[in-house]
């Protein structure tokens with residue numbers, strides 16, 4: 001593929017469905033906030049200004065240190081603007097982001113409302129000025145356990161509307177079972193929210209099956225390791241459960257040794273609805289433009305494949321149908 005063709009693909013308008021809000025914080029934003037608050041975070045940055053860590057365990061501590069300066073609703077509103085500037089710069093016109101009431105008010109509904117209002121105001125402003133539309137998905141954190149998840153689900157249910165559109169689960173996939181969280185997912189579904197859960201990133205196909213069977217999710221976060229059982233892959237294709245695939249994240253964290261070994265192309269060819277996202281982009285040294293360029297180069301995907309990915313993303317977006325139509329036009333889909 002020529003350089004011109006690669007650039008054209010990387011510059012396409014995009015929709016992104018899997019983006020952790022705090023994990024998308026640009027290092028320059030975190031540095032600025034730390035300085036204002038007189039917090040010394042100099043140890044977590046490289047000379048070029050990017051996040052610095054040696055390995056996965058160290059990455060977790062850098063992530064925790066970076067996000068520790070985010071405290072007030074105002075901090076999160078400013079984070080929203082900083083994140084959407086990055087999205088807009090990468091041609092993203094529609095994005096959904098994971099928000100955790102555990103980090104925004106400690107799971108208290110009243111406090112959560114204040115954080116949400118501040119974030120939404122910043123998002124509405126960004127939509128007018130930058131042309132990127134954001135919607136929120138509340139996530140519970142798996143390793144905090146099922147009881148704490150209930151307070152996140154309650155926050156989600158109490159604030160479900162045309163902006164707060166989904167409920168999901170992130171966190172350590174090796175802790176507990178999907179079904180331990182069924183109560184919270186049922187509460188969210190009854191409030192009209194769409195559902196997604198991280199599964200099949202670290203654990204295998206059975207985890208993906210359990211998310212579909214036990215939590216009745218509409219989408220799966222990652223889900224790539226379902227490739228280990230073609231019956232699970234075929235189930236995803238038949239039920240049209242969309243995968244939020246984050247190839248750069250998977251390679252960076254060592255789920256796969258290289259992009260060439262990543263199963264996204266196999267999953268797509270077997271009929272699974274796949275989409276492309278960045279997960280925690282500055283921490284994994286990626287962007288949506290980079291993901292598109294890398295995929296085009298590695299798998300020789302042409303524009304028609306990216307048309308399919310974009311269509312999958314807009315079909316599986318949790319927004320209302322009126323928003324979906326508006327976004328489809330911006331994405332140049334008919």
Ligand SMILES: [Zn+2]
Nearest residue numbers: 020170221279
């Ligand atoms: Zn994720």
